[in-house]
Amino acid sequence: MGHGRERVPGGAGVVARPVAPEWLALRRAADHQARAGAQGLLDELTGHLRDRDELLVVDVGAGTGSNQAWLAPRLPGPQHWILVDHDPALLGSVEADGVSGEIETERAVATVGDLAEVLPPDRDVVLTCAALLDLLRPAELDALAEVIAPAGRPGVPALLSLTVTGEVALDPGHPDDATVAAAFDAHQRRDGLLGPDAATTMAAALRRRGAHVELAATDWVLGPADEVLLRRYLDDRAAVVVEERPDLDSLARAWRAEREWQLQAGALTVRVGHVDLLSLPSDAPQQTRTGR
Numbered sequence: 553m554g555h556g557r558e559r560v561p562g563g564a565g566v567v568a569r570p571v572a573p574e575w576l577a578l579r580r581a582a583d584h585q586a587r588a589g590a591q592g593l594l595d596e597l598t599g600h601l602r603d604r605d606e607l608l609v610v611d612v613g614a615g616t617g618s619n620q621a622w623l624a625p626r627l628p629g630p631q632h633w634i635l636v637d638h639d640p641a642l643l644g645s646v647e648a649d650g651v652s653g654e655i656e657t658e659r660a661v662a663t664v665g666d667l668a669e670v671l672p673p674d675r676d677v678v679l680t681c682a683a684l685l686d687l688l689r690p691a692e693l694d695a696l697a698e699v700i701a702p703a704g705r706p707g708v709p710a711l712l713s714l715t716v717t718g719e720v721a722l723d724p725g726h727p728d729d730a731t732v733a734a735a736f737d738a739h740q741r742r743d744g745l746l747g748p749d750a751a752t753t754m755a756a757a758l759r760r761r762g763a764h765v766e767l768a769a770t771d772w773v774l775g776p777a778d779e780v781l782l783r784r785y786l787d788d789r790a791a792v793v794v795e796e797r798p799d800l801d802s803l804a805r806a807w808r809a810e811r812e813w814q815l816q817a818g819a820l821t822v823r824v825g826h827v828d829l830l831s832l833p834s835d836a837p838q839q840t841r842t843g844r
């Protein structure tokens with residue numbers, strides 16, 4: 553049975569962009585379903601970890617624990633998890649007790665930049681995150697890459713899941729889809745955030761450092777059965793477009809209204825591009841590779 557305890561009670565993280573817990577609850581099922589696309593990466597990771605007695609898994613940007621809920625039952629043997637997030641409120645609502653098996657969970661309020669201090673020295677870790685990379689800036693991504701594949705030292709295995717790619721396909725198409733996408737992606741890249749460039753940037757950074765990197769598509773495919781998530785996704789997409797480009801207000805309203813009719817008619821599907829990244833240390837024995 554899993555149990556939780558605080559590592560840094562009330563810790564010192566700065567919440568720069570609070571993520572709403574309702575949003576994390578709403579997307580959890582779609583995230584978990586999408587991760588079937590990365591089964592090959594998971595098999596390779598578990599093969600790599602086969603001989604370890606107890607895994608020490610560090611989940612960065614853990615939020616309300618969705619990544620642990622999906623990944624812990626799929627990793628072998630006893631596990632000790634450290635859930636790291638800069639938002640103490642999200643970490644406080646993790647229900648790690650719901651994770652079954654020999655799993656111990658602690659929480660650390662810290663930012664990606666503080667990660668090196670959170671990791672226990674002289675312990676092999678498995679690093680993971682989900683839906684985090686696109687929220688980072690280049691310096692934070694470099695800090696994460698340095699933990700995974702440090703210069704001059706052996707690296708650690710890492711599974712970095714569900715990074716948005718910016719590829720969004722709505723069916724049926726609409727003449728304004730491209731305008732909406734361009735404004736949305738510009739917003740994702742605001743203030744130096746990596747947004748849709750995050751996964752390719754991280755893959756390049758890790759490969760430069762000598763790690764073996766593989767990618768697998770973990771797209772959301774949303775249809776009539778996902779009406780609530782889809783409605784929220786469309787609402788947010790239209791709102792973000794107007795925030796980025798106030799001059800597109802009436803275009804975004806008309807686009808959103810037409811999408812709503814299609815949604816209510818059960819006639820809309822949306823593929824939202826995501827990608828999972830597996831990084832293994834350069835000295836790890838390699839299996840046959842099938843990713844992109």
Ligand SMILES: C[S@@+](CC[C@H](N)C(=O)[O-])C[C@H]1O[C@@H](n2cnc3c(N)ncnc32)[C@H](O)[C@@H]1O
Nearest residue numbers: 571576613614615618637638639663664682683
């Ligand atoms: C989109 S949510 C994903 C949460 C969770 N991994 C999941 O899959 O549901 C991104 C999470 O990363 C956290 N986060 C964002 N930037 C961070 C940073 N620089 N350091 C630590 N946590 C960060 C947010 O607080 C949030 O919990």
